[in-house]
Amino acid sequence: MDLNLQVDSLISAQGAWKIELLKELFVQEDIDRILSFPPANSLDDSWIWAYTKEGGYNVKSGNWLVLRLEVPQAHQANSNQLVNDLKTKSWKIETKPKIRMFLWRILSGALVLAESIIAHGMQDNGLCSICRCGVESIKHVIFECEVARQVWNNAMILVGQWNFGSVEEYIGKLYECMNKSTFPENRRR
Numbered sequence: 197m198d199l200n201l202q203v204d205s206l207i208s209a210q211g212a213w214k215i216e217l218l219k220e221l222f223v224q225e226d227i228d229r230i231l232s233f234p235p236a237n238s239l240d241d242s243w244i245w246a247y248t249k250e251g252g253y254n255v256k257s258g259n260w261l262v263l264r265l266e267v268p269q270a271h272q273a274n275s276n277q278l279v280n281d282l283k284t285k286s287w288k289i290e291t292k293p294k295i296r297m298f299l300w301r302i303l304s305g306a307l308v309l310a311e312s313i314i315a316h317g318m319q320d321n322g323l324c325s326i327c328r329c330g331v332e333s334i335k336h337v338i339f340e341c342e343v344a345r346q347v348w349n350n351a352m353i354l355v356g357q358w359n360f361g362s363v364e365e366y367i368g369k370l371y372e373c374m375n376k377s378t379f380p381e382n383r384r385r
């Protein structure tokens with residue numbers, strides 16, 4: 197995984213997206229988003245503000261971002277070191293690049309789920325949309341939901357026997373398992 201990868205590496209000499217490379221690097225949801233607009237070949241690089249539609253800064257969007265950032269920062273203060281260690285490990289786990297990217301995004305809090313949507317007052321029922329019996333947090337969806345446990349069981353990783361307070365601890369344990377040389381090659385995918 198090249199951390200300095202730039203968008204133009206994803207565009208062919210003919211000016212089209214390199215689909216095979218996208219498949220290697222991104223999950224389907226992101227590929228669909230990327231493919232929904234054509235590559236812009238003739239534009240120079242420029243700075244844009246990510247929190248308004250037009251890409252220009254305004255005070256309202258600045259305040260919105262500040263409010264949004266405050267909650268996770270307080271929550272993460274004591275686990276920052278752990279998260280950073282795990283992120284570093286994410287790039288070394290032997291699996292497909294897009295799975296590494298997915299793990300890195302979980303650790304970065306980049307997957308928006310109901311839990312954070314409620315925090316912003318956009319939805320009033322935060323239950324998991326699959327099992328309806330737990331708050332739809334990242335930890336629930338990836339490790340604790342019945343459906344997720346079934347998937348892990350199929351891969352012979354018995355996450356049902358683990359009971360951690362945070363998604364970071366689950367991922368730490370997962371990396372421990374995957375780092376054992378006895379971990380079968382065909383279950384890393």
Ligand SMILES: [Zn+2]
Pocket residue numbers: 324325326327328329330336337340341342
């Ligand atoms: Zn669930």
